[in-house]
Amino acid sequence: MCGRYQLDADIEEILQYYGIVKGWDASRAPAHTSEIFPSNTVPVVINRTGKELVPMKWGFASPNGKGLIINSRGETVDYKPMFRRAFRQKRCLVPANAFFEWRRAGRESTKYRIHMKQAPIFSIAGIYEDFLDRNGDSYPAFSILTTTPNPLIFPIHDRMPVILPREREDTWLDNGIRDYSLLKSLIQPYREEEMAMGKA
Numbered sequence: 001m002c003g004r005y006q007l008d009a010d011i012e013e014i015l016q017y018y019g020i021v022k023g024w025d026a027s028r029a030p031a032h033t034s035e036i037f038p039s040n041t042v043p044v045v046i047n048r049t050g051k052e053l054v055p056m057k058w059g060f061a062s063p064n065g066k067g068l069i070i071n072s073r074g075e076t077v078d079y080k081p082m083f084r085r086a087f088r089q090k091r092c093l094v095p096a097n098a099f100f101e102w103r104r105a106g107r108e109s110t111k112y113r114i115h116m117k118q119a120p121i122f123s124i125a126g127i128y129e130d131f132l133d134r135n136g137d138s139y140p141a142f143s144i145l146t147t148t149p150n151p152l153i154f155p156i157h158d159r160m161p162v163i164l165p166r167e168r169e170d171t172w173l174d175n176g177i178r179d180y181s182l183l184k185s186l187i188q189p190y191r192e193e194e195m196a197m198g199k200a
Helices: 011-018 084-089 166-173 180-185
Strands: 004-007 034-036 041-047 051-058 071-073 091-096 098-105 108-116 122-132 138-147 195-199
Touching (some): 004 091, 011 091, 041 122, 084 180, 166 180
Antiparallel strands (some): 091 122, 108 195, 122 138
């Protein structure tokens, strides 16, 4: 599970990192900084007729109307009814500087911050869909994909977010891909030697 992540970067830095030229409408939604919580509206990268940075809410609306579905399991995202269409047609990148996990030992819980040793920004694989709010207005929301942990994360948690290598980001965003086995091959634990972890 990934229940919190960090995005401590200004919009221009994010636009430059992804090579986005369409800009960002700051009047639609301000960029969150620091620790991101479920239900926050944050910058997400999508590809319709080119890369765009758009504001999006973290968490699919639950079918029973209770709570948010903030994560989707990478192993089943291609056939679970709630996620299948988004996996095939609406994939996104979630910019992050780090993510957080908690190690639980009895009643004690220790928070850890996990980040890249070199890259200041990295991309978490996501999917998105459109939902209706209480007023009947449409809004987009995303869910973060998770997978089995690498050896760094394994001692503290049994899941980790799917982090995409820089060279595979465009593949994930390419809506023209119909080879879903290729997309599934991107859903794997990230290389632990490129990551670092410490108590938050």
